[in-house]
Amino acid sequence: METLGLAIDTTFDDTSVALLRGKQALLANVTLSQYADHAEFGGVVPERASRKHLEVIHPLIQRAMAEAEVEFRDLDWVAVSNLPGLMGAILVGVTVAKSLAYQLGLPLMGINHIEAHPYANFLVHGELEFPLLHLVAAGGHTLLIHQEDHFKWRVVGRSVDDAAGECVDKVAKMFGHPMPGGPVVDRLAMAHAPGPYDFPRPLLKDPGLDFSFSGLKTAMLYFLRDHGPRVDEGPVLAAFFASVAEVLTVKTVRAARQLGVSTVTVSGGLAASRRLRGAFEEACAEAGLTLYYPPPNLCTDNAAMVACLAAYRHEAGLHDDLTLDAHANLIA
Ligand code: KG4
Ligand code: ZN
Numbered sequence: 544m545e546t547l548g549l550a551i552d553t554t555f556d557d558t559s560v561a562l563l564r565g566k567q568a569l570l571a572n573v574t575l576s577q578y579a580d581h582a583e584f585g586g587v588v589p590e591r592a593s594r595k596h597l598e599v600i601h602p603l604i605q606r607a608m609a610e611a612e613v614e615f616r617d618l619d620w621v622a623v624s625n626l627p628g629l630m631g632a633i634l635v636g637v638t639v640a641k642s643l644a645y646q647l648g649l650p651l652m653g654i655n656h657i658e659a660h661p662y663a664n665f666l667v668h669g670e671l672e673f674p675l676l677h678l679v680a681a682g683g684h685t686l687l688i689h690q691e692d693h694f695k696w697r698v699v700g701r702s703v704d705d706a707a708g709e710c711v712d713k714v715a716k717m718f719g720h721p722m723p724g725g726p727v728v729d730r731l732a733m734a735h736a737p738g739p740y741d742f743p744r745p746l747l748k749d750p751g752l753d754f755s756f757s758g759l760k761t762a763m764l765y766f767l768r769d770h771g772p773r774v775d776e777g778p779v780l781a782a783f784f785a786s787v788a789e790v791l792t793v794k795t796v797r798a799a800r801q802l803g804v805s806t807v808t809v810s811g812g813l814a815a816s817r818r819l820r821g822a823f824e825e826a827c828a829e830a831g832l833t834l835y836y837p838p839p840n841l842c843t844d845n846a847a848m849v850a851c852l853a854a855y856r857h858e859a860g861l862h863d864d865l866t867l868d869a870h871a872n873l874i875a
Contacts, residue, residue: 546619546857549604549643550850553596553636554628554656555683556587560603561846562611566854567666570611572840572847575599578722585716593631600639615647620862622853624846625653626870628683633869641865650862652853656844657684657873658696660810663837663848665855671835676804678795680819681811681844682708682723684873685754685791687798693855698873699798700752707787708813710756714763714783718776728780729816737782738775742766744790752798759786788819792826799832808835810848815839 545565552559559574577595581587608614623640625633637653644651661677677688677696685707687700705713708725715724743762745755763783767774791813799807809823814836827834841847856862 546854547613547617548620548622548850548853548857549607549618550622550654550846550853551600551604551636551640552624552656552844552846552849553600553632554624554626555632555844556581556592557844558596558599558603559844559846559849560600560607561850562607562613563847563850563854566851567669569666569847569850570613571607572845573603573607573610574845575603582721586722587629589629589631592629593635596632596635600635604639615643618647618649620650620652620853620857621647622652622654622849622856623867624656624659624849625867626655627873628656628871630869630871633871637867637869641867645865650857651865651867652856652861653863653867654849654852654856655873656849657686657688659848659852661688661690661808661848662851662855663810663841663845664808664835666841666847666851667837668835671808672806674802674804674806676795676799676802676807678791678807678809678814679811680707680791680809680813682706682712684811685756687752687795689798689802689804693859694861699802700754700794702754702756704755704757705760707754707756707791708811710760711784711787711813713760714780717763717767718780723812725812725816728784729818731777732781732784732816732818735777735781737785738778740779740782742783742786744786747790747793752794752801754790754794756787756790759783784818788822791819792822795823796826796830796832799830805831806833806835810837810842812843815842
């Protein structure tokens, strides 16, 4: 019988628990978003996030176990994202995972949330073969990762300022849309042509693989200052998102060429965007690259991707002990 594992992710503002049999049979993946709890503050309040995780983590584990129809005694391993993210938030997941592992006498694994994002692809695309180039485009990170094998990866490009998702959320906020702004911007970008509007493509001409999105956000601020609040939202946001999509696709294709990699995966919250998926399909087809992306519910933060990476680590015997700690930064 293939192993059964339980994975927890509490790195930011989503509490998520998954149960995975083997490497692909997802028995449960339950996620509670805290967006509504932070709405009145206009952004995630770290202390509040920790408290919310603490309130819901145990009921969520119970719910996942019930959905998967398994008992604690059926588990073979426990995994938790222990970096990067909000320190207090991660600590909730790490403490619960350690307690479970200790009490049940099970192997424990600390998982890098960023390394896990692309594993949403391994979960559903069993045929993936190395080497791979991953674009992880999320609310907190925009990273290009070159992966030569499981556990053998390095960051080859990153945003030097705001993440793409952060930029999209902030621009959506300028138009009065609540967090997360990505889905509404995506919907408008699908429904409208950019018309006469055009926004900068930051660092596009720079030969490097890093991104920058804060200038694009500022460009929108100036645009709204100059044109007033009664602009035609649809075409303006379509033009804005066209810039984001072009920068992400061009840099990803450039990285694949530079590294000699022919398979690309896209993950992270922004990968749920239909507009972005379309842009990647076009760009990768043109460049002769094979493209993979996960279903939308596995693009945004979830414990299923954490469970999938943990299943590979468990197979390789890469366990941690009860001294496992939380880290706010990408590399511990
Ligand atoms: O991966 P994620 O859930 O959280 C982080 O790890 O940061 O990504 C959240 C980001 C937010 O910026 C959100 O607006 C964006 O992903 N997002 C989307 C969509 N769903 C979430 N952006 C465009 N289209 C979507 N459907
Ligand atoms: Zn994430």
